Amino acid sequence: MTEERKDLISNAREYRELMLSDPYRPTYHFAIPDDDGRPGDPNGAFYADGRYHLMYLYRRRSTNAFHWGHISSRDLVHWRSHPDAIGALEGDEGCFSGGAFVDDDGTAYLSFWKFPSKNGKDKGGIALAKSRPPYDVWERDLPLVLETGDTPWGTAVLDGEKLGCADPSNMWKKDGKYYLQLGSLCAMQAWGAEDENYRGDWTELFCSEDMQKWTYLGRFYQRKKDNSWTDETEDDMCPSFLPLPKKRTGGEASGKYLQLFIAHNKGTQYYIGDYRDDRFFPEIHGRMSWVDNTYFAPEALIDANGRQIMWAWLLDNPEGDDFDRFSWSGVFSFPRELWLGDDGTLRMAPARELDSLCYNPQIFEETKLSGEKKLNVKNGEAFRMSFFADVTHKAGVMLKQSADGKEYVCIYMDKAAGKLVFDSRTCTHDGRPALEEAPFVLAEGEKAKFDIFVDKSVVEVYVNDRQAICRRVFSSDPKNSTAVSLWAQGEAEFSYVSAWEVDSANMY
Secondary structure, rough: OOOHHHHHHHHHHHHHHHHOOOOOOOOOEEEEOEEEEEOOOEEEEEEEEEEEEEEEEEEEOOOOOEEEEEEEOOOOOEEEEEEEOOOOOOOOOEEEEEEEEOOOOOOOOEEEEOOOOOOOOOHHHHEEEEEEOOOOOOOOOOOOEOOOOOOOOOOOEEOOOEOOOEEOOOOOOEEOOOEEEEEHHHHHHHOOOHHHHHHHOOOEEEEOOOOOOOOOEOOOOOOOOOOOOOOOOOOOOEEEEEEEEOOEEEEEEEEEEEEEEOOOOOEEEEEEEEEOOEEEEEEEHHHHHHOOOOOEEEEEEEOOOOOEEEEEEEOOOOOOHHHHHHEEEOEEEEOOOEEEOOOEEEEEEEEEHHHHHHHEEEEEEEEEEEEEEOOOOOOOOOOEEEEEOOOEEEEEEEEEOOOOOOOOEEEEEEEEOOEEEEOOOOOOOOOOOOOEEEEEOOOOOOEEEEEEEEEEEEEEEEEEEOOOEEOOOOOHHHHHOEEEEEEEEEEEEEEEEEEEEOOOOOOO
């Protein structure tokens, strides 16, 4: 054995021990295993051959370029690593975000935003890669969908028309043709100041019969010009376009489609609507971030059961220096199931596979209270809890409470205001402490069913399968900030109060 290999073994062990000792590194939410996960977009998600595949954007130090790491899983919980799918090519700076598609013959395709070639072969643009099972080796011999040219990076001019040329969506197939969206941010930045037609969110739609030659079909959808859904500062990047199932378990499609995307300034949002005549017609708009852009860069797939499942990158510190400070960065939300409710609005819940990690159940007695009641929850650093709250005014839970009571996260339903509230403003040690409020109206007589996940610096909350908030929270003394309390302002009744420890799924 060479000295170099001995050093690799020793370094790998020491790095693993460093990660295991980190009080903020999650245990069952996927955390990028090595190198700098910023930007840390989830990319290239697809299901094939009985496995879920997911890519993650990161900067690789050995090439000083952006790569797509590649992991796969049979259960959405335990992941194994594959060789990087795409990265630096002939000395370029690698790639940015994109999507994935599996054709009828099992060939998987990745669509991604390519940096310019160092050798002058191309000026960057939208590229494709392909692979066959077990999807360990990806070929990049397909022509560019669209090349940037002499316009600002992330834009292009085609037949005299100025276009966005960034962040391609997943491909999809209809009537034997392939379709692909391109994102709008760079075009908005380049031309939006002078031309209102380049302000706000949109995507460009391309079509091909053979993935060799692509035809521009125009803009895929039109936003509301009155700014009642989005405003002129919001772009559409990291788009994902997939059919919505009727049920959480998948099965028959609803006939409606979901367009997930980010506005860089306001985070993840979505449209639900119809798809016909090669255009998308949005009918409902919603958001998954309300106070900043912490829930970012959505990526989704359809699995063998017809479920739509999504991930998001959880932005942590605005400065973006986590890797230099902590030797790691990049965390994903837990996979979220999406389906269409009977009322035509979006439903969401954590993937049921998470249930397999829960153990040591605790059942607490029903209680009425106005104020605070401590719960002796096991392992307050990584746990799950659920309960029903019959809310009269405000009711929920206080988490990550410090020993002196000065730091905490308060999650509650504000019935009168019609809001689900996530308040982490006392946890100012790091990250993005904030008061985030998501719209949520309880029907007459309806109780709020909370499903809450704490995983060191990650906190997720779902209510009634209709709303969710997910954020990073950094306590100043995380080992001693583990107390949990039910909380109410105005009397509330809490029932079916339960908690579980959650097993670790990450190697480190």
